[in-house]
Amino acid sequence: MDLESMYQEVILDHYRSPHGKGELDPFDAEVFHVNPTCGDEVTLRVKLSDDADPLVEGLGHVGQGCSISQASASVLFDQVNGQPLSEAMPIVDEFSMLMYSATSDVDIATLDDEKLGDAIAFEGVAKYPARIKCALLSWMAFREAVETAQASKTN
Amino acid sequence: MDLESMYQEVILDHYRSPHGKGELDPFDAEVFHVNPTCGDEVTLRVKLSDDADPLVEGLGHVGQGCSISQASASVLFDQVNGQPLSEAMPIVDEFSMLMYSATSDVDIATLDDEKLGDAIAFEGVAKYPARIKCALLSWMAFREAVETAQASKTN
Amino acid sequence: MAEDLALKFKEQFPLLERTVRGGKPLIYLDSGATSQKPTVVLDAERAFYEQHNSAVHRGAHQLAEEATDAYESARATIAGFIGATPGELVFTKNATESLNLVAYAFLNSTLETERGLEVDPRFVLRPGDEIVVTEMEHHANLIPWQELAAKTGATLRWFGLTDDGRLDMSNLNDLINEKTKVVSVVHQSNILGTINPVTDIAKRAHEVGALMVVDACQSVPHIPVDVKALGADFIAWSGHKMYGPMGIGCLWGRTELLKVMPPFITGGSMIKKVTMESSTYADPPQRFEAGVPMAAQAVGLAQAVDFINELGIENLAAHEHELTGYALDKLNVMPGIRIIGPTENVDRGAAISFEVDGVHAHDIGQVLDDAGVAVRVGHHCAAPACQRYGVTATVRASFAGYNTKADVDALVAAIKRAQEFFGVAGDSVEGATDGS
Amino acid sequence: MAEDLALKFKEQFPLLERTVRGGKPLIYLDSGATSQKPTVVLDAERAFYEQHNSAVHRGAHQLAEEATDAYESARATIAGFIGATPGELVFTKNATESLNLVAYAFLNSTLETERGLEVDPRFVLRPGDEIVVTEMEHHANLIPWQELAAKTGATLRWFGLTDDGRLDMSNLNDLINEKTKVVSVVHQSNILGTINPVTDIAKRAHEVGALMVVDACQSVPHIPVDVKALGADFIAWSGHKMYGPMGIGCLWGRTELLKVMPPFITGGSMIKKVTMESSTYADPPQRFEAGVPMAAQAVGLAQAVDFINELGIENLAAHEHELTGYALDKLNVMPGIRIIGPTENVDRGAAISFEVDGVHAHDIGQVLDDAGVAVRVGHHCAAPACQRYGVTATVRASFAGYNTKADVDALVAAIKRAQEFFGVAGDSVEGATDGS
Ligand SMILES: Cc1ncc(COP(=O)(O)O)c(C=O)c1O
Ligand SMILES: Cc1ncc(COP(=O)(O)O)c(C=O)c1O
Ligand code: FES
Numbered sequence A, B: 001m002d003l004e005s006m007y008q009e010v011i012l013d014h015y016r017s018p019h020g021k022g023e024l025d026p027f028d029a030e031v032f033h034v035n036p037t038c039g040d041e042v043t044l045r046v047k048l049s050d051d052a053d054p055l056v057e058g059l060g061h062v063g064q065g066c067s068i069s070q071a072s073a074s075v076l077f078d079q080v081n082g083q084p085l086s087e088a089m090p091i092v093d094e095f096s097m098l099m100y101s102a103t104s105d106v107d108i109a110t111l112d113d114e115k116l117g118d119a120i121a122f123e124g125v126a127k128y129p130a131r132i133k134c135a136l137l138s139w140m141a142f143r144e145a146v147e148t149a150q151a152s153k154t155n
Numbered sequence C, D: 001m002a003e004d005l006a007l008k009f010k011e012q013f014p015l016l017e018r019t020v021r022g023g024k025p026l027i028y029l030d031s032g033a034t035s036q037k038p039t040v041v042l043d044a045e046r047a048f049y050e051q052h053n054s055a056v057h058r059g060a061h062q063l064a065e066e067a068t069d070a071y072e073s074a075r076a077t078i079a080g081f082i083g084a085t086p087g088e089l090v091f092t093k094n095a096t097e098s099l100n101l102v103a104y105a106f107l108n109s110t111l112e113t114e115r116g117l118e119v120d121p122r123f124v125l126r127p128g129d130e131i132v133v134t135e136m137e138h139h140a141n142l143i144p145w146q147e148l149a150a151k152t153g154a155t156l157r158w159f160g161l162t163d164d165g166r167l168d169m170s171n172l173n174d175l176i177n178e179k180t181k182v183v184s185v186v187h188q189s190n191i192l193g194t195i196n197p198v199t200d201i202a203k204r205a206h207e208v209g210a211l212m213v214v215d216a217c218q219s220v221p222h223i224p225v226d227v228k229a230l231g232a233d234f235i236a237w238s239g240h241k242m243y244g245p246m247g248i249g250c251l252w253g254r255t256e257l258l259k260v261m262p263p264f265i266t267g268g269s270m271i272k273k274v275t276m277e278s279s280t281y282a283d284p285p286q287r288f289e290a291g292v293p294m295a296a297q298a299v300g301l302a303q304a305v306d307f308i309n310e311l312g313i314e315n316l317a318a319h320e321h322e323l324t325g326y327a328l329d330k331l332n333v334m335p336g337i338r339i340i341g342p343t344e345n346v347d348r349g350a351a352i353s354f355e356v357d358g359v360h361a362h363d364i365g366q367v368l369d370d371a372g373v374a375v376r377v378g379h380h381c382a383a384p385a386c387q388r389y390g391v392t393a394t395v396r397a398s399f400a401g402y403n404t405k406a407d408v409d410a411l412v413a414a415i416k417r418a419q420e421f422f423g424v425a426g427d428s429v430e431g432a433t434d435g436s
């Protein structure tokens, strides 16, 4: 049944007890993203280490949204928190590719299961165009937060 | 044939040698009307007598336009010049009704042939909606010129 | 209209025969967003293209005559539907453009005064002047006024909402006062379903010399609207919500006002005389219809009006009212459901918004969709109303003439299933995702 | 494309089979005003309504998904046709709205600066700044700039025309100078047929930091247009002139520019966040598409693009070029005919305007219509070009892919008959009105 392909058990688990939820402090960058179709919002903060290849030392997200957006923020936390950016950013890329797999010619077989971890459960979401933005909301916010944090460090 | 019903001989005659063409001077009112669909223009001047029922003492029209508009200005001159307004204005009404006879429920039989004179020849034009404005151009200008002249006299 | 009549009505809409999500019959409860189109409307539009297609108001040949005649007859039919005359009806691409047209008339008049031109003072806004809207406006009837206020320095004020989803009329006379230049109010809220007392508001607006605009997107398609009875100065709505084609909207305005309004979009077919230095403008409605218009869509919309008239808008309204009552009765007693908007079937139209405890509207929508029930979820382009009621999103079921009580039953069953799926209903099953 | 191929092409247009004025076969020479629609386009639009109709970008259900997908795929197809990416293409109701959208971006930016907001300085106009157009503009690309100049205090300047119907490029560097902020030029004149050197003009505009707008209404449907080769910043055109539905227009803009432009029409679906106090706007192209868009028309237009692509726009262009040459050869030698526009088949498209000595254009049009030949007469919404050439009206024959040399022959024969009818041809009969 279609519904179960979207609402995988692992997604509902993340939704019910999300990881990384809360206001991170101190932090290097805070970004605010809105999903304009529904009005849902996420405020996401990151803290990066000062290493040459900075570590994601902290990530916190608050906001409201549907199960998919809440679960994906939780999975984002699991996959990137504590990782060096050199590893974290490719995971974001992989996840984006996964989300566009149903609507572009990305071949799902080429994606890296290990990098994706629980995020692979979102494969079913990719079949519902209106929900892709839900899944990507916090991930896009994370990408911008990292860029902002890096820019502020080099200035 | 349709064409001949529009371009009656009498219309073409008026077109070739129009009556009332020229700049009237002195005059009580001058109006400028444009047919916006084609850009053609008429400048029309009238002079009214000071009688209780003023006479159209003079009428002059200049401008450019198609055969229909030129001919109808000429017929206008013939029908109203020298007439008291009490007679001239009903002729304008009759002519308007004639022009809308094909597209409204005006019954042509009820129109007054005597008032219309040569203007009756425009019956065929009424069947071509795009040409109705051509035929009415100077007649509408005349109506406004009379109103303007009367307003200026009472002030 | 009895259930079997509604079913007969429905048969005229080819799309409603289709299935979704793996063979489930479609239950279309999203007519508030856009209605489906009956075959006669599609046929009329096509017949125009196949027989009379031509640019209107622009040619001397027979096709141009026919196209112009079709377009202007459509205008007369549509104007007649709201008790208006053709010269008062302007065609736009949608209600959003109609409302912007009015807002820009204020902006452009104000800019013209500043250049020393003479304009009608009713359309001039200065700092200190006030614009009044409501907290339940669709963005289409809010943002143009926000922009106008920002550009002219006027102040935007608004009616608040009561807890039961109505306009708070208690401060009517304070809100609309001598400083008010324009009041713009939605006739029927697309999110709450509330039908507002626009006639009373128009009366007050006119008392203080303000102009009254009505966003009738959700009323003209569903209930009898008569321009004289309404007492407004402008009425805006869209064709696509009333069984008509996409790409056409309407603006009715009082002739006397249209006459003094500067144009909005400028170009061909809206002019009198043009030179390189300057131009003069045609009379309304042409002044507001620059460019080749959507003639085929006008013809389609006129056919939609004829289609409605055949059944009678009163009968459609009665049917939708009954359906709304039936749905309210069911939803009012469902555990875990909170209706956002009037819960009583009084002064309300056929759109019902609700939240489901513990589940985001979009997740409810997904489960409903899976059952073939098409609703809209989100802020419905009325974010401030959501904010007022402390929700970011609602689920909205909205009805049209082709809906039946069976559709409402399907909705209720699907909501129950969603509650079960997410484990939030009183009688929910554990481990909902295992399916059932 | 040989004559028989054109006839095969023509078979796909149901309207072209009809007769007019008492059984005369229709010779449609008015595609410059609007083109006819092939069956595939009508089918595509209808299929959208019958299978996927729903408000786009607004729902979570399957129909909304399908409609959104159809709309966005249409955007990609149409953008691809001019070598652009989908994000650069804004849908409007017609080219007139597209051009106004750009002009209002200047006005709104200018008003925002005056309020102290930060805006892109390229869109700000002050007294002393200059706007450049040409004397052959369609009113749609003239009046918005006249209005903008009047509102901002900027000066409107224009390219003059040479006696043979071309842009007078001799003062290019004076006309477009450091004060110039925007240049807007028609690609192919709808009245003269002239194809203008827009690439050269764009180069000069960019040299002085001005933005370059191209009115491509008469080029995109007829000749290959590639946004990169053209070098413009904005390109506007209409769907209805390229075998597509009425009610849809396009604006292509460079992403970088669309991003910094304030919105024009505001409302739903173009926002990021809305409160009663203020709102923020979505990224382009959504920012410029407030309200429920004309999705069915977008789908129809995309189908029109596929239809053109099947034959190849180069082949269509070659066919129309040949036809134009054939017509010019005949008209150039006809007694009493004066072509208004280039008489040589070089840098000119498939629209030929002419006057007939001694007979008003409208009277010629009437006789042509009586023979089944549909042309346009009048100022063609390009009054200044008429003034330049000392005429109030011209007769215009304009071609599309479905026209044939036989159509040109019919045109020539009908003109002769008109000359005879009005007794103006060298070989005219006396007493023309007696008929023959
Ligand atoms: C050159 C040119 N520009 C602009 C327009 C305006 O197009 P539309 O009326 O479709 O907005 C036209 C056609 O009418 C045209 O030929
Ligand atoms: C109350 C209301 N106003 C305005 C609109 C805007 O209509 P459109 O999007 O057709 O312009 C809508 C529908 O979307 C509506 O429901
Ligand atoms: S519905 Fe808003 S983020 Fe999913």
Ligand code: FES
Residues within 6 Å of the ligand: B035, B038, B039, B040, B065, B066, B067, B068, B069, B133, B134, B135, B137, D362
């Ligand atoms: S065509 Fe212009 S007045 Fe007849």
